Amino acid sequence: MKRQLYIILASIFVGLGTIGIFLPLVPTTPFLLLATYFYMNSSQKRLRWLLRNRLLGPYIRSYLSKEGIPLQLKIRTLILLWATILYATFFATDKLYVQIMLIIIVISVSTHLILKKTRKKSS
Secondary structure: HHHHHHHHHHHHHHHHHHHHHHHHOOOOOHHHHHHHHHHHHOHHHHHHHHHHHOOOOOHHHHHOOOOOOHHHHHHHHHHHHHHHHHHHHHHHOOOOOHHHHHHHHHHHHOOOHOOOOOOOOOO
16 A cells, blocks of 8 residues: 555656646756655656656756756756746735745755756866
């Protein structure tokens, strides 16, 4: 029963992570990391599929690798993150507590991303 629950949870997180690729306010990597954890503990076949998937696998591998994140990807991610959060903060809601929460989220995610190792260009 636990195995089936983990497979269901992992599949839900894969779906949410996939949505996150296309919707900037939905986090992709955390959902895919959760899916990885649940598949690791329930289905090696599904875990291999996730890690080898051409669309989803790179998110997991780049996050878990010791090589770091390419500088251009960091810059693009930060620009997109700030643009969407600022738009949502000032145009999509007028509730102060939501605006404060969004600003805290964007600062936290930006800090995490900036502190992640930057991949060196290979010569």
